Amino acid sequence: MKIQPWLLTAFAGLAMAALSCPAGAVTILFNEAANSVNGQEVLPVITTTVTGLGTCASGTAPPCVLRVLNADESTAANTAVATLRVPTGTFKDPDATRPPGLPALMPEDQHVARAYLLESLGVFADISDVATLQFFPGGQLGTGTGVFDDVEVRFVSDSDSPGSNLGRIPAGFVFRTAEDGSAIGLNGSFFTGPVDNAAQQRAYCQSPPCGALPDLPTGYTVTARSDAPESMPEPATLFLLGAGFAGLGIARRVHIRGRRAQAVQSAD
Numbered sequence: 458m459k460i461q462p463w464l465l466t467a468f469a470g471l472a473m474a475a476l477s478c479p480a481g482a483v484t485i486l487f488n489e490a491a492n493s494v495n496g497q498e499v500l501p502v503i504t505t506t507v508t509g510l511g512t513c514a515s516g517t518a519p520p521c522v523l524r525v526l527n528a529d530e531s532t533a534a535n536t537a538v539a540t541l542r543v544p545t546g547t548f549k550d551p552d553a554t555r556p557p558g559l560p561a562l563m564p565e566d567q568h569v570a571r572a573y574l575l576e577s578l579g580v581f582a583d584i585s586d587v588a589t590l591q592f593f594p595g596g597q598l599g600t601g602t603g604v605f606d607d608v609e610v611r612f613v614s615d616s617d618s619p620g621s622n623l624g625r626i627p628a629g630f631v632f633r634t635a636e637d638g639s640a641i642g643l644n645g646s647f648f649t650g651p652v653d654n655a656a657q658q659r660a661y662c663q664s665p666p667c668g669a670l671p672d673l674p675t676g677y678t679v680t681a682r683s684d685a686p687e688s689m690p691e692p693a694t695l696f697l698l699g700a701g702f703a704g705l706g707i708a709r710r711v712h713i714r715g716r717r718a719q720a721v722q723s724a725d
Contacts, residue, residue, distance in 0.1 A: 482508075482509050482676055482677075482678065483507070483508070483509035483510050483520070483541075483676055483677045483678070484506075484507070484508045484509060484678045484679075484680060485505070485506075485507050485539045485541075485610055485677075485678070485679045485680070486505070486506045486507075486508070486640070486680045486681070486682070487503055487504075487505055487537050487539075487588070487612035487679075487680070487681045487682070488503065488504045488505075488506070488640075488681075488682045489501050489502070489503045489586070489612075489614050489681070489682060489683050490502045490503075490504075501528075501529075501535060501614050502527075502528070502529040503527060503528040503529070503535070503536075503537035503612060503614060504527050504537070505525045505526060505527055505537045505538065505539050505612070506525075507522050507525060507539050507541070509676075510522050510541065513542050519541075519542040519543050519544050519605045520541060520542065520543045520544065520547065521541070521542050522539070522540070522541060522542075523540040523541065523542050523607065524538060524539070524540040524609075525538070525539055525540075526538040526539075528614075535613060535614050535615070536611055536612065536613045537611070537612045538609060538610070538611050538612075539609070539610050540597075540607060540608070540609040540610075541607070541608045541609075541610075542596065542601075542605050542606075542607050543605060543606055543607075543608060544604070544605055544606075545594075545601075545603055545604055545605055545606055547606070547608075547674055547677075548592060548606060548608050548663070548673075548674055548677075549592075549661075549662075549663050549665070549674075550568055550592045550594060551568055551569055551570040551590070551592055551649045551661050552567060552568055552592075552649070553665065554649060554659070554661055554662055554663075554665050554667050555649050555650065555659050556659065556666070559650070559657055560657065562650070562651070563651065566649075566650065566651055566652070568591055568592045568593070568594075569589060569590065569591050569592075569649070570589075570590045570592075570647040570648060570649050570661035570671075571587060571588065571589050571590070571647065571648060571649075571652065572587070572588040572590075572632070572634065572643040572646035572647045572648070572679070573586070573587055573588075573626065573632065573633075573634065573646070574586040574587075574588075574634055574635070574636040574641065574643075574681060574683050575626065575633060575634065575635050575636065576622065576635070576636070577635055578633050578635045580628075581625050581626065581628075582625065582626055582633075582635070583622035583623075583624075583625055584615075584622055584623040584624050584625065584626060585614070585615055585622060585623065585636050585683060586612065586613065586614045586615070586623070586636065586681060586683050587612075587613045587623055588610060588611070588612050588613075588643050588646075588647075588679060588681060589610070589611045589612075589613070590608060590609070590610050590647060590661070590679070591608070591609045591610075591611070592606065592607075592608055593606060593607040593608070593609070594606055597609075610679055612681060614683065626655075627652075627653050627654060627655045628655060629655035629656060630655045630658070631655070631658075632646050632647075632648045632658070632660075632671070634646045636683035638682070638683070639682065640680050640681070640682040641680065641681055641682070641683070642678060642679070642680050643679045643680065643681060644671065644672055644673045644677075644678055644679060645670055645671050645672065646671060647660075647661040647671045647673070647679075648660060648661055648671060649661050660672075661673075
C-alpha cells in the first residue's frame with residue numbers, strides 16, 4: 458500500500474503540534490504578600506507556582522520546568538523566577554514579532570517581552586510590578602538548537618514601603634493593567650521594545666504579523682496576584698492637613714507676639 462505524501466505531511470504536522478503543546482493548561486502564578494519585620498515594611502514575599510508541567514529531570518522531554526525561585530527578605534531580592542524548557546516553536550522569539558524598520562534594540566531589551574502592573578490607570582501611573590519574559594533560543598546554554606528553547610519569566614515587585622515604585626510608564630503607554638489585590642492574567646499585557654519609548658512598543662504575539670492585542674502560546678498563562686495598591690491620602694484630606702498645619706503656624710506666631718508684648722510692658 459502506497460502512502461500519499463500529503464498524508465505523511467499531515468501526520469508530521471500533528472506530531473509537531475502534540476510536541477509543542479502541553480497535555481494540559483500550564484499556569485505560572487506569582488503570589489505576592491506584604492511583609493514586615495519588627496513593624497517595618499521590607500521586601501515582599503513572592504511565591505512562584507507552576508502547574509501543568511513536571512520538572513526537567515534527567516531524560517525528561519520538554520515541555521518541563523527547569524527552575525522555580527521564590528523571593529523574600531532572606532534572598533535579599535524582590536525577584537521571583539520560573540524557567541520553562543519547551544519544544545522549539547512553542548514560544549515566538551519576541552524580537553521576531555517586531556515589525557521591520559524599527560531602531561535596533563538595546564541588549565537589555567533583546568529577546569524580551571514585559572508586562573506591567575500599575576498602581577492605577579492614570580496617565581502617568583507608577584509601576585508596581587514588572588513581569589519579564591526572556592526567550593533563550595536553543596536553551597540558556599545554546600545546546601538545544603532546533604530541539605528546545607528556554608523561556609524564563611521573572612516577576613519583580615517594588616518594596617512594601619509607601620510611595621515606592623519601579624518608575625513610571627512613558628507617555629502614550631497603552632498596555633495598561635492595574636493591580637487590585639486579586640489574581641490578574643497577564644497574557645494580554647506583554648509588549649516588546651524599549652521600556653521608556655511607547656512609540657516603539659508593540660504587542661507580543663505568537664502569529665506575526667501581530668494584531669493589536671498581545672497573546673502567549675495556547676495553553677500557557679502567566680498570572681500575578683500583587684498586593685493591593687498603596688493607599689494615598691485623598692486631595693481633600695491633604696487640604697485639611699495643610700490647613701491644619703497653617704492654622705497651627707498662625708496660632709504659634711500670635712502666641713509668640715503676645716508673649717513679647719507682655720515682656721515689653723513688664724519692662725516699662
